[in-house]
Amino acid sequence: MSSKIINFSPGPSKLPEDVLLQVQRELLDYHGTGISVMEMSHRSPEFMKIVTDAQENIRQLLNIPSDYTILFMAGGGTGQFAAVPLNLLPSTGKAVYLNTGTWSAKAAKEASKYGCVIEIKPDFKSSSNEIQWDHDEDVSYFYYCSNETVHGIELNFIPDTHGIPLVADMSSNILTKDFDITKFALVFAGAQKNIGPAGVTLVIIRNDLLGKQSVHCPSVLNYSVMAKENSLHNTPPCFNLYVMALVFQWISEQGGVKVMEQRSNAKSQMVYEVIDHSSGFYSCPVPASVRSRVNIPFRIQNGNEDLEKQFVDEAKRRNMIQLKGHRSVGGIRASLYNAVTVDEVSLLTAFMKDFMKSKLQ
Amino acid sequence: MSSKIINFSPGPSKLPEDVLLQVQRELLDYHGTGISVMEMSHRSPEFMKIVTDAQENIRQLLNIPSDYTILFMAGGGTGQFAAVPLNLLPSTGKAVYLNTGTWSAKAAKEASKYGCVIEIKPDFKSSSNEIQWDHDEDVSYFYYCSNETVHGIELNFIPDTHGIPLVADMSSNILTKDFDITKFALVFAGAQKNIGPAGVTLVIIRNDLLGKQSVHCPSVLNYSVMAKENSLHNTPPCFNLYVMALVFQWISEQGGVKVMEQRSNAKSQMVYEVIDHSSGFYSCPVPASVRSRVNIPFRIQNGNEDLEKQFVDEAKRRNMIQLKGHRSVGGIRASLYNAVTVDEVSLLTAFMKDFMKSKLQ
Numbered sequence: 209m210s211s212k213i214i215n216f217s218p219g220p221s222k223l224p225e226d227v228l229l230q231v232q233r234e235l236l237d238y239h240g241t242g243i244s245v246m247e248m249s250h251r252s253p254e255f256m257k258i259v260t261d262a263q264e265n266i267r268q269l270l271n272i273p274s275d276y277t278i279l280f281m282a283g284g285g286t287g288q289f290a291a292v293p294l295n296l297l298p299s300t301g302k303a304v305y306l307n308t309g310t311w312s313a314k315a316a317k318e319a320s321k322y323g324c325v326i327e328i329k330p331d332f333k334s335s336s337n338e339i340q341w342d343h344d345e346d347v348s349y350f351y352y353c354s355n356e357t358v359h360g361i362e363l364n365f366i367p368d369t370h371g372i373p374l375v376a377d378m379s380s381n382i383l384t385k386d387f388d389i390t391k392f393a394l395v396f397a398g399a400q401k402n403i404g405p406a407g408v409t410l411v412i413i414r415n416d417l418l419g420k421q422s423v424h425c426p427s428v429l430n431y432s433v434m435a436k437e438n439s440l441h442n443t444p445p446c447f448n449l450y451v452m453a454l455v456f457q458w459i460s461e462q463g464g465v466k467v468m469e470q471r472s473n474a475k476s477q478m479v480y481e482v483i484d485h486s487s488g489f490y491s492c493p494v495p496a497s498v499r500s501r502v503n504i505p506f507r508i509q510n511g512n513e514d515l516e517k518q519f520v521d522e523a524k525r526r527n528m529i530q531l532k533g534h535r536s537v538g539g540i541r542a543s544l545y546n547a548v549t550v551d552e553v554s555l556l557t558a559f560m561k562d563f564m565k566s567k568l569q
Numbered sequence: 570m571s572s573k574i575i576n577f578s579p580g581p582s583k584l585p586e587d588v589l590l591q592v593q594r595e596l597l598d599y600h601g602t603g604i605s606v607m608e609m610s611h612r613s614p615e616f617m618k619i620v621t622d623a624q625e626n627i628r629q630l631l632n633i634p635s636d637y638t639i640l641f642m643a644g645g646g647t648g649q650f651a652a653v654p655l656n657l658l659p660s661t662g663k664a665v666y667l668n669t670g671t672w673s674a675k676a677a678k679e680a681s682k683y684g685c686v687i688e689i690k691p692d693f694k695s696s697s698n699e700i701q702w703d704h705d706e707d708v709s710y711f712y713y714c715s716n717e718t719v720h721g722i723e724l725n726f727i728p729d730t731h732g733i734p735l736v737a738d739m740s741s742n743i744l745t746k747d748f749d750i751t752k753f754a755l756v757f758a759g760a761q762k763n764i765g766p767a768g769v770t771l772v773i774i775r776n777d778l779l780g781k782q783s784v785h786c787p788s789v790l791n792y793s794v795m796a797k798e799n800s801l802h803n804t805p806p807c808f809n810l811y812v813m814a815l816v817f818q819w820i821s822e823q824g825g826v827k828v829m830e831q832r833s834n835a836k837s838q839m840v841y842e843v844i845d846h847s848s849g850f851y852s853c854p855v856p857a858s859v860r861s862r863v864n865i866p867f868r869i870q871n872g873n874e875d876l877e878k879q880f881v882d883e884a885k886r887r888n889m890i891q892l893k894g895h896r897s898v899g900g901i902r903a904s905l906y907n908a909v910t911v912d913e914v915s916l917l918t919a920f921m922k923d924f925m926k927s928k929l930q
Binding site: 284291441 | 789
């Protein structure tokens with residue numbers, strides 16, 4: 209491939225080129241061991257160091273205090289949809305799920321296998337962003353998804369749960385924004401957006417929530433078991449974990465989460481600006497207050513599928529790929545995770561303007 | 570590293586060098602797409618082809634008929650220890666577990682969370698290899714581990730279950746030996762011995778066993794859900810799956826499972842021969858009838874830990890690594906999975922003879 213591909217995939221998604229080049233360089237010989245990370249015992253000192261370095265790095269990046277445990281697990285976000293209730297929800301218990309789109313709805317459905325789920329739907333079109341719910345002390349936890357990749361909805365505030373433990377699926381916007389981890393009981397994120405290759409899941413859990421798991425919780429989804437054995441209860445997805453560690457390192461070298469946040473704001477503003485100044489040629493169906501910085505869904509002429517197809521095809525000819533909207537909502541979607549550069553986004557916005565101009569002539 | 574490392578790791582373990590070189594070559598540009606497999610949508614045609622090619626390849630390698638479904642899952646063997654009962658054992662049901670060592674014992678313990686487990690211990694020192702058990706038509710399945718990596722015990726026969734569905738953990742010896750899949754209801758194998766990098770698990774299930782899962786089965790461990798969505802219910806461990814597909818391809822190119830079996834027989838015989846002709850300097854604690862071809866544990870002078878440490882250290886100086894026995898049994902262990910060559914094993918046996926000679930002088 210001679211010219212560079214620009215990858216706007218919603219996930220698995222672009223990784224920093226520096227990380228991929230390092231992976232490529234050391235693929236057959238990790239740090240002079242003469243073997244690949246893929247061939248390395250997970251109990252070897254070299255691999256244990258990868259795990260502890262990754263933990264230290266993410267602890268620093270997100271400013272995680274010592275009363276939280278960092279776990280690396282398998283099974284992705286969908287695995288966590290089961291793990292959360294299996295570890296935190298007694299079978300006679302209740303949990304509140306904020307339904308903001310596809311992913312929180314799936315999480316609620318999975319949780320309802322294990323206990324009583326109370327689903328609430330926020331109204332983001334109202335003037336206030338406060339989540340209205342009848343809080344109830346018997347609720348084991350309050351669950352939400354901080355960014356819905358399919359619908360492009362991102363909560364720009366942390367819900368007030370009136371003391372109920374707060375659980376968040378941050379799969380698609382973790383490490384793109386600074387946030388106060390102490391407001392959360394548990395945060396999880398599948399790797400394949402901002403963290404690394406699919407197959408490893410980051411879990412950050414406050415220590416007082418360990419030890420509450422159901423007797424039916426599979427060991428691989430058991431936070432206590434994983435915490436006790438430092439994520440090495442069984443063989444972890446070693447290579448995935450190693451690439452994740454390199455991504456953490458890369459974010460640190462770039463200046464940390466605050467720099468990622470600045471870039472994320474800049475990138476998303478560039479796209480929304482084109483949309484909002486297109487006199488309706490482009491439109492985003494999401495209320496301004498909850499527009500996502502990382503997944504921007506938009507339509508052309510309020511859903512002209514023919515033009516949308518032309519847009520995606522023409523973008524592809526310009527090496528911009530994975531711009532088609534999710535099959536359940538249609539349209540176009542640009543995903544702007546950490547590895548997507550400001551320069552790449554400026555090529556996209558230039559193309560958006562060109563395309564609009566060519567169609568309005 | 571100037572001279573080649575010989576990796577006898579019990580897992581994660583050596584991968585074929587040709588596979589690693591190919592992974593390295595196409596790491597930043599998979600087949601002209603301009604992106605890495607790690608950056609590729611799991612719903613892209615390119616990735617879907619990796620999945621279906623891998624399925625077709627393993628179907629051919631193991632001669633799997635069409636009434637079996639091939640799944641690629643996350644969570645490793647330990648995930649399957651829960652998945653098997655969650656999918657096949659009603660909470661009021663019974664399952665028989667053949668306890669042959671660490672891994673089958675762990676599987677039985679995990680299964681006992683979900684139903685009644687009847688453990689039986691075989692006596693491999695008896696003249697007959699038949700497994701004696703009071704068979705009972707109410708049993709949902711009969712479970713065994715075809716090769717115990719820690720103890721170096723491999724069953725060279727398929728247990729007669731009198732019609733009870735047979736489930737096998739073949740994590741450490743799958744693809745090293747031809748076998749009749751139609752004798753099994755379900756076979757699973759974590760990748761990190763003979764299949765690929767840790768993080769992906771192969772499951773082969775007879776179709777009539779689908780749809781029997783517990784209502785409490787997490788979606789990521791649900792065979793029916795995975796079968797219905799061709800292992801793409803959620804984002805799979807894509808990169809691991811891709812490397813696995815390359816290993817399947819490599820085995821095909823080498824001549825298939827029969828060739829792997831010939832090599833496995835040759836390699837293990839070489840080591841056992843040195844042990845058995847050492848006049849007791851080396852000894853293997855496993856009865857001859859169930860000695861493993863892939864994990865060979867042995868002691869020096871019936872457990873002289875000082876000499877064993879010297880052996881491991883001296884081997885390391887000769888670039889032969891990961892020969893220390895499992896921490897629970899001590900001694901030495903050589904793991905000879907498919908990627909370990911006959912030449913590499915001949916270097917090990919030459920060293921074993923040298924070491925013995927030097928100590929007996």
